Amino acid sequence: MAVFTAVTLDDLSQWIKQFPLGDALALQGISSGIDNSNFFLTTERGEFVLTIFENLGFEQLPFYVQLMRHLAERGIPVPAPVPNASGELVVTLHGKPAIIVSRLNGASQMDPQPVHCAEVGTMLARMHLAGRDFPMTQPNLRGLDWITATAPQVLPFLSEPEAALLRNEVTFQGDFAATQAYGALARGPVHADLFRNNVMFEGERLTGCFDFYFAGVDTWLFDVAVTVNDWCIDLATGELDEARVQALLAAYHAVRRFTAEEQTAWQAMLRAGALRFWLSRLYDFHLPRAAEMLTPHDPTHFERILRERIARPAHPLPV
Ligand SMILES: Nc1ncnc2c1ncn2[C@@H]1O[C@H](COP(=O)(O)OP(=O)(O)OP(=O)(O)O)[C@@H](O)[C@H]1O
Ligand SMILES: N[C@@H](CCO)C(=O)O
Known part of the structure; x- marks a missing residue:
């Protein structure tokens, strides 16, 4: 199980208001992954992934998150970070840095041809x-x-x-x-x-x-x-x-x-x-x-x- 920080829908009811995503409707912890806590998040606007960073601090994240945004804006199929009302991509949740990104469809191909x-x-x-x-x-x-x-x-x-x-x-x-x-x-x-x-x-x-x-x-x-x-x-x-x-x-x-x-x-x-x-x-x-x-x-x-x-x-x- 790789959800290190527990989050409930209740925790998100106020927090999500800073994003243009409507209400949070469903939240499900993702079990794979060894570095961060990841959740599939359904809101009134669609399907997203919420990540809470367990090891990286606020100061370390801009390079990664801005790069994802840059690539997504140029049509590369990577998760697009969602800015909040102040234009911030990385925000605090339970005292840790967190981001919401678009959810990619599909599944890993572990037997590639x-x-x-x-x-x-x-x-x-x-x-x-x-x-x-x-x-x-x-x-x-x-x-x-x-x-x-x-x-x-x-x-x-x-x-x-x-x-x-x-x-x-x-x-x-x-x-x-x-x-x-x-x-x-x-x-x-x-x-x-x-x-x-x-x-x-x-x-x-x-x-x-x-x-x-x-x-x-x-x-x-x-x-x-x-x-x-x-x-x-x-x-x-x-x-x-x-x-x-x-x-x-x-x-x-x-x-x-x-x-x-x-x-x-x-x-x-x-x-x-x-x-x-x-x-x-x-x-x-x-x-x-x-x-x-x-x-x-x-x-x-x-x-x-x-x-x-x-x-x-x-x-x-x-x-
Ligand atoms: N944007 C996304 N869209 C769909 N699924 C995602 C997305 N981001 C993460 N996932 C799912 O969450 C799982 C864990 O994500 P990720 O590998 O980034 O976690 P991590 O803890 O940083 O991982 P790692 O073990 O590689 O260090 C992935 O295997 C994937 O199934
Ligand atoms: N891909 C790395 C894990 C870190 O993402 C490995 O296989 O060692």
């Missing part, structure tokens, strides 16, 4: 292009600085082969980030966590994506790598499925062409994407936060993916 991966590739490229004129900046808070600072904290918990892999990969990524090819990569706001459980489908049609709370400014190619490392793999082995990889990359390329620098950086970036999630999962596993209530994700999944990407270079990007 090439046709779904193509939809994801198209949407990701459109999202990157739509983010070009987003005026706010915030670095990817799970980028190389975080990786370099966090790796030493988990090293004491690791076996020697794991520790060697982590040390070598952090060094490899540090060297790669210093190259000219890396410096020349196109950058902008990226989702940075576009996993299967953060995208909705109705049949073969993508209806939207959500969970922007790891978004930040980073290379577009990093976002592509993170997405491919989840959507286009055999979950048991971490191996890339060629048909799904090709479908996702070709669809992306049809909207925004990959550059020569991106061709050069592709293999290293797939490793960077795997390292980022291996490390965050190791951290959550070995150093859980006091407030953490749910089982952490399995770190060995991304260790396998990282070893696999090192051992077997992926098919090159489309030209």
Whole structure:
């Protein structure tokens, strides 16, 4: 159960008046999700999602929430935050920051086929292009600085082969980030966590994506790598499925062409994407936060993916 802050319809009867949504008619806690309390909210104006932030403070939210608004305004299918009468998107509920966003139709596709991966590739490229004129900046808070600072904290918990892999990969990524090819990569706001459980489908049609709370400014190619490392793999082995990889990359390329620098950086970036999630999962596993209530994700999944990407270079990007 992932509703950490209890809310009733009664609690909302006055609170909802600040929004142009009419009365709240129904409220239902959403059980998935490990970071925030989420509710499906029905009002006189339609279906929405109410999120209460359990770990992020008011000062950390504008980047994410304004980015969602920016993308929604440009036709990218992401939840649109609803402003209150004063134009505020983030408001207080039970002493915590809260937002109301539009509800996306559909359900997650946890067994994606090439046709779904193509939809994801198209949407990701459109999202990157739509983010070009987003005026706010915030670095990817799970980028190389975080990786370099966090790796030493988990090293004491690791076996020697794991520790060697982590040390070598952090060094490899540090060297790669210093190259000219890396410096020349196109950058902008990226989702940075576009996993299967953060995208909705109705049949073969993508209806939207959500969970922007790891978004930040980073290379577009990093976002592509993170997405491919989840959507286009055999979950048991971490191996890339060629048909799904090709479908996702070709669809992306049809909207925004990959550059020569991106061709050069592709293999290293797939490793960077795997390292980022291996490390965050190791951290959550070995150093859980006091407030953490749910089982952490399995770190060995991304260790396998990282070893696999090192051992077997992926098919090159489309030209
Ligand atoms: N705008 C939306 N429209 C429809 N469903 C949504 C929307 N936002 C969230 N959900 C539903 O709520 C669930 C939890 O949302 P989300 O993954 O953002 O929570 P979280 O606690 O931030 O998650 P995470 O485990 O990824 O950290 C999703 O799996 C999805 O089913
Ligand atoms: N997608 C992340 C969880 C945070 O959203 C993971 O699988 O480790």
